[in-house]
Amino acid sequence: MTPPRTTLPGDAAPPAGMIACHDCDLLLVRPAHTARLCCPRCEARLDSGSRHSPEASLALVVAGLIVLCIANLYPVVGLDANGVRSATTLVGCATTLMHQDMTLIGLLVLFTAIAVPTFELCTQLYLLLPLNLGYRPPGFALLMRLIRTVHPWGMVEVFLLGTLVALVKLAHLARVEPGIGLWSFFALILLMAANASRFDPVLLWERYAACRPLR
Template identity: 50%
Template sequence: MSRPDADSKLTACHDCDLLMRVRLEGEGRACCPRCGALVRRYGAQRQDAELALLLTGVIAFLLANVYPVVTLEAAGARSAATLWQTVVALERQGMLSVAMLVMFTGIVMPSLELGSMLYVRLPLAFGHVPRGFPWLMRLKILTRPWCMVEVFLLGILVSLVKLVSLATVHVGVGLLALFALIMLMAATASRFNPEDLWERYQQCRATA
């Protein structure tokens, strides 16, 4: 019986559960020999692309919270509202539960997910060990199901359709940033692989 390659890693296929040894070196991708499903992508370029998507997502999130989502013009009056101003307005109108839901799904959870991943990935990219790494990885798994920016955006679009007949509606930079944030978070989630982060974490600990 041949001795397993020390540079290879025992990995299970996500589709057919076949156990195989994958040799990770250079740039490339590993596919299952039985069903052909993609098992792993690896390489420094992939990690750089994930970090770039994450940083762009952080910028889009900041723009979505700083600039107005929509601007309304009716009877000569003009009003604009950011995400946070929307939460405050809902609370003042007695809809505290709706305001808390908007703040939770549109502001708090996305900021926790983006912030935790940025805190983890930036030090690992420069070969440093981030403190609290295991706890932050668990936080990432917990926050992802509650990060529902797309549902919040759908509610905004429905509201805009109803407001068109009552006032002139101008799309703000914040709404465009929300669109970009959804696309960037979806792209980041599709590339997220906990195994890669744990391997990088172990490598940084070994060289620290």
């Protein structure tokens, strides 16, 4: 006799009335009421939906986009060496790298510190705004997959760590002035970390199922 299945193959969705543990894939019967639900096998908490609402995610995404704009419009750092002042934005850093025969590094900075965070935040805005208004955004499944694929390539924090090391080393040669862009990138890291910790695909799919198609 074949034993009953307790885990899901690949990315298969759990059957109706069931919930899959996001840590160990154990299938559980979904309780009728929203009481605290923990996985009996790995003790992961499974009722995150009561705390992580799409409304809060939308607020974090909008705040993240505003901060991202400020971070890219204002200088990251300013230098004052013997009266000669210079300041540059993140895009300026990347284009300077490309002009100094470091095209690959420049493109990598543009991709990981600007393109990926911008794509991630814009896509989440595109998905969350209609869902909060009760409509299904077209291309929902494809974009949910793309967000998961692209997310590991967002490396704003790595860029900032490198910037801080460079600033400490440059402090002996010139007067270093951290710009509004640098502080904005710090705020962006906090907002994106808070957003990533709240991003719950299961909750979004449930909201998607409850919404009506966009005509």
